[in-house]
Amino acid sequence: MTRSHRNEDRGGEHRWTFNGVEYPTRKLMCEARRAEYVRLLDEEGMNFTQAAHAVGVSKRTGKAWRNGRTRATGRNEKPLVDWYRSTMDKPKTLHPRYLSQEERIQIADRLRLGDSIRAIARLLGRDPGTVSREVERNRNPESGGYEPYRAQQKAADRLKRPKPRKAAEGTRLWDEIAAGLRRHWSPEQIANRLRLDFPDNGDMHASVETIYQAIYLQARGELKQELKRAMRQGRTARRPQGGQGRKPRFREPMAMISERPPEIEDRAVPGHWEGDLITGSRNKSAIGTLVERTTRFTILLHLPDGHDAEHVQQAIICVLASWRPLCERCFSAV
Known part of the structure; x- marks a missing residue:
């Protein structure tokens, strides 16, 4: 000793x-x-x-070193040792959406004064659910109290950090994944099969996302090409998984009907057209229509190859090029 x-x-x-x-x-x-x-x-x-x-x-002194202490005056003192993050790097600057050390100190002080969760949330300008989760998640399990410096260390310990890939090349898990791909199993089948073959070995379990990352991000060179060829779809690149948002149907921004000028609305000036589609059963076929608002002159569009934006656009270009002389005569008679 x-x-x-x-x-x-x-x-x-x-x-x-x-x-x-x-x-x-x-x-x-x-x-x-x-x-x-x-x-x-x-x-x-x-x-x-x-x-x-x-x-x-004493054991009590060691606890004060790890968790900090609260003086009789109510002032919170930070821990003297960094035990909870002893094996990790210090966190970088965090986004403002995360609670700061000062906010955690205010939470502890207000809880000691008997304030409610909602009152504390209003004081901090936070959602009540954020404060409630913070207190429950980072409460000291031994004493049941909320210690702000210990809570800060626990929150920092849960931050994302660089970790080695579970299915790294050369591991047994990687060999099992590669063997499943050579049998033309899907990543979902491989993940389920691993759980059946190794029910008590968590190191041999891999989620579908882990398997996809091992295939598309980790493998290099000829091994990467071999694994991609073993995929059922035969893709050489992975499809984007969310975050892209819905793509617009048209290349140019759409003009809303409510925003059209008054002279179009009252049909006083010829030369303004409306387009629409007449679709068949289950939308498998369609006929396009172009109606001039003043004369009610109508043109039908033949759409044998489909009725998406590109096909409809091309049909409008072709039919207006051939009907232009007739349209000019109609408008001149108005």
Whole structure:
């Protein structure tokens, strides 16, 4: 067991000793003690009580090091050790939609004063559900209280971070996925088969998305081409999965009927046309119509190859090119 104590030399100066090492100030000695406490937890696998006794402090002091403490004045002090994120990098600047350390301190203070969740949410300008989830998710399971600095560390620990791919090349899981693809199984079949063949081995389970990423993002060179050829669809690139939004039907922005000029609405000026489709059973066939609003002159569009935007556009161009002389005579008689 390591020990720390204070020695007084002949000159009257104090020397602080911990673990056989002398430190010129008590502050440096305490920092070394806390660093050793974290090392025992992280590397030696000791529990909180064992690590605290090993560095010569009580279990309660170790808890205050990890979670911070609240003074009698109500002031919250941050933790002195970074145990909850000891194996991770410090988080980068977060988006404002995430709760900050200051907001978590306000939540703790207001909860101590007895404010409701909705009152705290109004004070912070947040949704009540955000505050409620924060308190329930990051509450200390031992004491049942909400500790803001501990909550900040727990929230940071759950942030997304670079992690090694589960189905990396050379692993047994990757070999099973590749074998399934060579049998022309779909990723859904492979995922279900892995759960049946390895029911008690979570390392051999892979979601459909994990399998797709292993095929399209991870494989390189000839192996990548081989796996793509093994896919049922035979695609060499993956289709976009959401985030694209609905594509417009027309290349140019549509003009709403309600926005057309008054001279078109009252049919006073010839030369304005309306287009429409007359569709058949189950929309399998259609005939296009073009009606001039003033003279009611009607042109029918033949659409044998389909009635999507491109086919209708091409039919309008062709028929108006051939009917233009007749249309001009009709309009001149108005």
